Amino acid sequence: xxxxxxxxxxxxxxxxxxxxxxxxxxxxxxxxxxxxxxxxxxxxxxxxxxxxxxxxxxxxxxxxxxxxxxxxxxxxxxxxxxxxxxxxxxxxxxxxxxxxxxxxxxxxxxxxxxxxxxxxxxxxxxxxxxxxxxxxxxxxxxxxxxxxxxxxxxxxxxxxxxxxxxxxxx
Amino acid sequence: xxxxxxxxxxxxxxxxxxxxxxxxxxxxxxxxxxxxxxxxxxxxxxxxxxxxxxxxxxxxxxxxxxxxxxxxxxxxxxxxxxxxxxxxxxxxxxxxxxxxxxxxxxxxxxxxxxxxxxxxxxxxxxxxxxxxxxxxxxxxxxxxxxxxxxxxxxxxxxxxxxxxxxxxxxxxxxxxxxxxxxxxxxxxxxxxxxxxxxxxxxxxxxxxxxxxxxxxxxxxxxxxxxxxxxxxxxxxxxxxxx
Numbered sequence: 360x361x362x363x364x365x366x367x368x369x370x371x372x373x374x375x376x377x378x379x380x381x382x383x384x385x386x387x388x389x390x391x392x393x394x395x396x397x398x399x400x401x402x403x404x405x406x407x408x409x410x411x412x413x414x415x416x417x418x419x420x421x422x423x424x425x426x427x428x429x430x431x432x433x434x435x436x437x438x439x440x441x442x443x444x445x446x447x448x449x450x451x452x453x454x455x456x457x458x459x460x461x462x463x464x465x466x467x468x469x470x471x472x473x474x475x476x477x478x479x480x481x482x483x484x485x486x487x488x489x490x491x492x493x494x495x496x497x498x499x500x501x502x503x504x505x506x507x508x509x510x511x512x513x514x515x516x517x518x519x520x521x522x523x524x525x526x527x528x529x
Numbered sequence: 530x531x532x533x534x535x536x537x538x539x540x541x542x543x544x545x546x547x548x549x550x551x552x553x554x555x556x557x558x559x560x561x562x563x564x565x566x567x568x569x570x571x572x573x574x575x576x577x578x579x580x581x582x583x584x585x586x587x588x589x590x591x592x593x594x595x596x597x598x599x600x601x602x603x604x605x606x607x608x609x610x611x612x613x614x615x616x617x618x619x620x621x622x623x624x625x626x627x628x629x630x631x632x633x634x635x636x637x638x639x640x641x642x643x644x645x646x647x648x649x650x651x652x653x654x655x656x657x658x659x660x661x662x663x664x665x666x667x668x669x670x671x672x673x674x675x676x677x678x679x680x681x682x683x684x685x686x687x688x689x690x691x692x693x694x695x696x697x698x699x700x701x702x703x704x705x706x707x708x709x710x711x712x713x714x715x716x717x718x719x720x721x722x723x724x725x726x727x728x729x730x731x732x733x734x735x736x737x738x739x740x741x742x743x744x745x746x747x748x749x750x751x752x753x754x755x756x757x758x759x760x761x762x763x764x765x766x767x768x769x770x771x
Contacts, residue, residue: 379644
């Protein structure tokens with residue numbers, strides 16, 4: 360068109376002024392909508408996420424600590440329990456051992472006394488038998504010596520007396 | 530030869546209300562807005578909480594930097610101002626830097642900077658009223674003593690004007706000086722090389738020096754003025770809260 364506004368005019372061109380205001384408002388809205396709002400949203404979201412992470416981490420740490428305390432407490436209890444059980448076991452084992460040994464000794468003593476009794480019995484039987492045989496033998500020898508029959512009952516009495524005196528002498 | 534530094538051209542008219550002239554300033558603003566909006570859209574897309582892409586890191590860095598700047602100057606409670614201050618900062622910087630692409634920077638038009646400064650002015654007054662009530666706001670003008678009232682009013686009104694002219698002046702002067710240097714170099718070029726046929730018509734001396742000047746007038750001034758303008762807005766608004 361070839362028409363020019365003045366290089367500078369006071370007051371300035373009113374329509375230019377109005378356009379300027381509209382332009383500034385429009386650009387403000389565009390910049391806010393396209394740049395500031397989305398970026399601020401993202402920054403806010405990231406902030407919230409980071410804060411959440413920190414909270415979670417702190418909570419996890421607290422949990423871990425309480426668990427650790429619980430476990431160490433439990434471990435202590437278990438050790439104590441183990442010690443107690445051990446002691447108990449040792450004690451009962453010793454008791455049982457003593458019992459077994461006692462029983463064995465009693466049984467052995469019984470066996471020994473029974474064996475001794477049997478031995479005594481057998482010895483007595485042997486002595487009785489021997490005595491009878493010796494008496495018979497003595498009678499036979501005496502018969503041979505004196506060549507005469509003596510009354511067997513007197514004879515038995517004589518031998519018996521002799522044997523007793525002999526036994527007493529020994 | 531004459532060097533004619535013109536104001537913004539009226540590119541077309543909207544045929545309502547006796548014809549609304551739409552100037553180069555406004556059209557260039559729209560182009561810049563479209564670029565900024567596209568970049569923001571591209572940066573702010575598909576954001577993820579975990580494993581952010583490089584693109585997302587850039588977006589997050591930008592938003593965090595602007596938010597930190599705002600909270601450093603205005604305090605934690607004013608973090609909600611970050612989008613507006615960010616918009617102002619980016620809009621101003623990109624507008625001024627657009628001169629690098631050959632566009633007429635919108636900030637080289639007083640209408641733009643005054644428009645922004647008036648927005649700041651209104652924000653300051655509204656913030657003041659919101660924090661102190663209407664009576665507190667009016668009483669604020671009589672501090673520290675009643676005699677100071679006219680001076681307080683002048684200083685309050687002077688704020689947007691000084692902001693607007695500072696920004697406008699810096700960018701517009703860059704525009705003017707760049708135009709002058711280009712014209713001068715073209716003249717020098719034709720004086721020195723003009724005797725060579727055909728090649729002499731090409732202003733070779735325009736290569737080089739303007740680029741150096743543009744580092745100051747375009748890059749440095751653009752970013753600095755954007756920073757100053759947003760910084761003053763933050764300072765004035767947070768000052769109105771006390």
